[in-house]
Amino acid sequence: MLCTPKKTIEQIIASGNDYLITVKGNQPKLFAQLQTQFEQAPTQNVDRQMERTRNRQTQRTVSVLAPVTDIDPLWVGIQRVIRVERVGTRAKRPFTETMFYISSLSLDAAGFAQRIRQHWHIENRLHWVKDVVLKEDDAPLCAGNALVNFAIVRTMALNLFRHHGFDSITQGLRRLAHNIPVLFSFF
Numbered sequence: 001m002l003c004t005p006k007k008t009i010e011q012i013i014a015s016g017n018d019y020l021i022t023v024k025g026n027q028p029k030l031f032a033q034l035q036t037q038f039e040q041a042p043t044q045n046v047d048r049q050m051e052r053t054r055n056r057q058t059q060r061t062v063s064v065l066a067p068v069t070d071i072d073p074l075w076v077g078i079q080r081v082i083r084v085e086r087v088g089t090r091a092k093r094p095f096t097e098t099m100f101y102i103s104s105l106s107l108d109a110a111g112f113a114q115r116i117r118q119h120w121h122i123e124n125r126l127h128w129v130k131d132v133v134l135k136e137d138d139a140p141l142c143a144g145n146a147l148v149n150f151a152i153v154r155t156m157a158l159n160l161f162r163h164h165g166f167d168s169i170t171q172g173l174r175r176l177a178h179n180i181p182v183l184f185s186f187f
Contacts, residue, residue, distance in 0.1 A: 006074045013077040013104060020082075020103040020115055033071055034100040038083050041065055047109035058088035062113040077104035082112050130154055133169050160186045 005027065012019045023031050043063040051058045063083045071078060082101040089095070103112065130136040134154050139147070158169060164186060166172030176183055 006072075006076070009104070010074075010076045018104040019077070020101055020105060020112070020119075023100040023102055030071065030075065030102075031100060034081055034083070034102075037065055037081060038063065038100075043083075044080075045109040047113045049113060055092070056088060056090045058086055060113065061085045061087075062109045062116070064107075064109045064112060075102065078102050079104050079106045080112070082109075082116075084113075084116060126155075126158065129158060129169050133173075134158075 005021070009019050009021065023034055025031060044066055045064040047062045049060045049062075051060070061084070063085075065081045065083075067078045067080065080103050082103060084099045084101070086095070086097040086099075101112070101116070105111075105115075107115070130151075134157075136151065136154060139150060161169050161172040164172075166175075
């Protein structure tokens, strides 16, 4: 069976679960419909949050609309459409970003803001670390099960570092790379 986003959310709803999905440029028709809806319809609910961390300052505005009627009915179960606008500075450079989401949940803007931040927490603490710090995408492995096996080993290593109090994997690697007895004490 061909796996498409529409079929995937159909399966999610059929299994009794909910979804919160980012709508990107690879769904141009839906993306354009959401942009238009937020330009024309009044938002149902808005949540604003300001965050300052290290060298960045970000204001997030999460806006929610009830489901729109002109969306393709194959997008099953849409209860809310969400827009997240991020405006701020990173390393003293201004940035602005707008993202759209669809969801089968009927939450308010604050509820969606929390769920979206939880997703980014996972992205930043797992996927980004594997890609950037452990250079998973640059691994020259291609034979047999090597990619899967090393992905498992990297995940185990991340879990061990975090379990032993290292929030920064880079710092953990620097402190323990040449300390074999301490590394073996993790097991």
